[in-house]
Amino acid sequence: MIEFSAAEIAALTGGVLVGIDPEGPAISVTSAATDSRECITGSLFVAKPGEESDGHLFVGAAFERGAVLALSEREVPAPSGSAHPAVVVPDAVLAMGTLAAEVVRRLRAAGDITVIGITGSAGKTTTKDLLAGLLSAQGPTVAPRGSYNGEVGVPLTVFQAGWDTRFLVIEMGATKPGHIAYLASLVRPDIGVVLGVGSAHAGEFGGVENIAKAKGELFEALAPAGTAIINADDERVLAMLSRTTAKPAFFTSSDDFSPVGDRVVRARNSTTTPDGNPSFTLVLPDGSEHDVVSPLLGLHHTTNLLAAAAVAFEVGCVPAQIAAGLRTLAAASRWRMERTERSDGVTVINDAYNANPESMRAALRTLAELGGGQRRTWAVLGEMLELGDRSIEEHDLLGRVVVRLNISKLICVGPRTRALFNGAVLEGSWGSEAVHVDDVEAAERMLTDELEPRDIILFKSSNGAGLRFLGDRVAQSAPDASVASGPAVTTDAASTSQSQSPATAGGPRPDAPGKAQQP
Known part of the structure; x- marks a missing residue:
């Protein structure tokens, strides 16, 4: 600072x-x-x-x-x-924001700093981690810890910047209209990225269209000399083009998208490897093509990879170095499709930091692909929070998706996942294929009794459901567990839980709900 x-x-x-x-x-x-x-x-x-x-x-x-x-x-x-x-x-929180705005103002006045803002209903943290890895090779780069993306988290990230900072990456979340506009007013981003618009937290916003309006506040905040990085595969994001005076640049997995101009980053032949890693040919605006296999887990991460590549290209990173980075960079933040291989052959995928209907479906598709009909698959799912009036319907639909994907075993955890369980049953899940348990402890007992070698188990829920800590315990319940992808997993699940939860003895953690991290 x-x-x-x-x-x-x-x-x-x-x-x-x-x-x-x-x-x-x-x-x-x-x-x-x-x-x-x-x-x-x-x-x-x-x-x-x-x-x-x-x-x-x-x-x-x-x-x-x-x-x-x-x-x-x-x-x-x-x-x-x-x-x-x-x-x-x-x-005090507003005062933090005022002080952060002054930090950015002084850094701009003193030197060459580029501020990049990232928002979207899913993928912000992974994209931020990827971008921080790519840009750090170009110059001193500051990016948020974890998901520091709210009115506390953004100033805390800004305070990490110093006189030598070349790139300042800001993740922006929101719980209501106006939040992103406020955060953007603090840092005045040169480049804005909108990854996508989903139904996460639709209850708080009053519908998906209001979510789109809120995410688009980032593009509205850009100056004409700025750059709007647009996901052309999301119609709601593409429609935000009319809301900005900044120069547009696009990323897409479609060969059919042909905008005016040539500022497009494209993924051709997008697929996944047998291990579930995104694989595609990266086509950059200079016409160069690069084969990329990412260590991330799941096809949905292609969006995040392309977004990071688009920003890196806009700030002048060498195309070959962009591709090399995408081939090596894994998620640096915990509980994002974090895969652990236990010594008994059980694969644990812990993606229980956040959840919405879109990210749930993406994680379940990855689970089904990894199983491939050859390994037994488990989905341990908790509640998707803040869906408002659509909560029962969305949980019911998700239960049906689990059955359609032929997931072997479904455990619905918590009293508010009853609609999820009912949806699976109504779709045709009979006997013990789907069960409902009241709490995490009951789910843990069932897994302890029934997990077998070579099983694949996915933990997925909103943060407040606490399944990420159960995922840690299950991942480390066999000796010599090793991480196959994602950030390092502690071997002490109890200490992990303590270190990531709001403080009870040292002051309120900046990642307290509603402050540092937002959807």
């Missing part, structure tokens, strides 16, 4: 300085955190209220770890009786 004085932060945010001796040395910060455990010497601790806890309860802990200033919504007494040094503001 570039350096700010306490006085500068107060002036920028309209805050009030408290607990600072006007005759004492000036206070400056060189990093920022919303989790007291992540504070280091010189940190600004943002004491934001959280859904799990209140950051003001951990101001003291932050200062013990090296914080020198708090950005808070009230004074917090220090052991000496005076207040901890702080800038007190009405809304």
Whole structure:
């Protein structure tokens, strides 16, 4: 983070300085955190209220770890009786945004930085990880940790940037119209990418068309000199072309798409290998063609690969290096089609970080393809959250898809997956092919009793269902498990669960629901 004085932060945010001796040395910060455990010497601790806890309860802990200033919504007494040094503001999260906007402004004024914004109903984090890998070969690159994509996560990502940062990659999520417009106003992206529009969180938005309007806010925020990277395979994204004055560039898996101009990144002969890895011929706007087999898992990742390639080409990456990167880069964030091969031959696919009807179908298709009629397949599915009035219908339809794909065993976990189970039964799943269990513990007992060597098991649900932690435990329940694709899997499932969940003893985590990560 570039350096700010306490006085500068107060002036920028309209805050009030408290607990600072006007005759004492000036206070400056060189990093920022919303989790007291992540504070280091010189940190600004943002004491934001959280859904799990209140950051003001951990101001003291932050200062013990090296914080020198708090950005808070009230004074917090220090052991000496005076207040901890702080800038007190009405809304700490909005103040974070203001400070992040100033960071970007100063970086633009001082040097050559390109800001890339990515949004879409699915694939944002994987695309961000791919792009960070491609761009880091070109210059210092900053990208979000995990899925830091909301009004807390975006500023935290910006605060990681320094004077030498060449590329700043920003993932943007939203829970209502206007969110992406707000995030874009903070970072003013030079390049915007919209991956797709799905029905995830349709209940919150009031329908898919409103989701499209929200995602298109990114293109509206681009300046005429900017670039809009458009998924030409998604009609709703393609229609956003009329909402931007920026230069358009496209990516597609279709040979039939022929826009005006030649700024198209294309995948020809798109398919998957027997191991489920995307395989295609990458055709770049310069006419060069490159064979690509990605270590990612599932045909649906072709969209993310093409989007990353399109951005990399626009910023001047060498075509051969783009292709080489796509051949080697795997998902860097956890629980995204994360495959683990157990020593007993069981394959575990943990994709339980997020879920919507589109991503559920994609993951199930990959499971069916990997089974190939030769291996027994398990789908352990939890609830898809925030679908609103369509929830029962979408879960029912998903149960039918499981049967049509000939998935061997279906476990529906949780009381609100009853419609999923009923859909499978009505589609023709009889006997023990489909079961409904009340909780994760019951699903775990069943898997412990019934999993056999060479089985393939998929865990998929929305984040709040907690199936990702069950997936970790099952993946590591046999000795000598090794990761075949995706980020490294810890061998201590309990510590993984603790490290990824909202903090109970160190301040509210930035990944608390509704703050750092959004759909």
